[in-house]
Amino acid sequence: MLVRDEAPEFRAYLAGPGAMWLAHAGAEVAGCVVLRPLETIPSACEVKRLYVRPAYRGRRVAGALMDALEAYARSSGYDAVYLDSKDDLATAIRFYRERGYEEIERYNDNPQATVYMRRLLR
Numbered sequence: 266m267l268v269r270d271e272a273p274e275f276r277a278y279l280a281g282p283g284a285m286w287l288a289h290a291g292a293e294v295a296g297c298v299v300l301r302p303l304e305t306i307p308s309a310c311e312v313k314r315l316y317v318r319p320a321y322r323g324r325r326v327a328g329a330l331m332d333a334l335e336a337y338a339r340s341s342g343y344d345a346v347y348l349d350s351k352d353d354l355a356t357a358i359r360f361y362r363e364r365g366y367e368e369i370e371r372y373n374d375n376p377q378a379t380v381y382m383r384r385l386l387r
Contacts, residue, residue, distance in 0.1 A: 283310070286319070286333045288326045295321035298337060303347060305372040306372065309383075310338050312348040315357075331364060339386045346386060349378035356380075 273340075279285060283301040287294050296317035303309040312334060317326045338346050348366065350357055358380060364380040 273291070283313075284334075284337055286330050288321070288330055290321060294318070295324075296326045296330055298327075298334050299370075300334050300346075302343075303372075306345070306347065308342065308344040310341075310346055311373075312346060314350075317342045328362060335384070335386065344385065344387050346384045347372055348382050349373060349375050350380045351377065352379045354380075 269322065278371075279299070283299060285299045285354040286295065288296040296315075301311050303311050315327060315330060316329075320381055323362040334348060346366075347369075348361065349372075350361070352358070361382050361384075364384065366384045366385070369381050369383045371378075371381050
């Protein structure tokens, strides 16, 4: 079962520490990604909410968003980027593997996640 955040919860989530990138195609938002520091792992951050609208998939939007996030993480002193996903999102998992992310043991308590990955930056 997919659980969605309610608008007030999501606004509070975005107001927390971290950074967010939006990819634009003209006046339209094509995609987004959020970086959050990981409080439980020193010098680590987490990729959250990577999403590309269907009309813009296959145009390297996700790669550009991740390039921006990883460059920011590196310049901000993070040593590693973590993420979680679901095993039925095969395209996303392949994308992350191609970017150098490796599967690791569970690092959080996200009940929807079944795959956990990390990329070392240093």
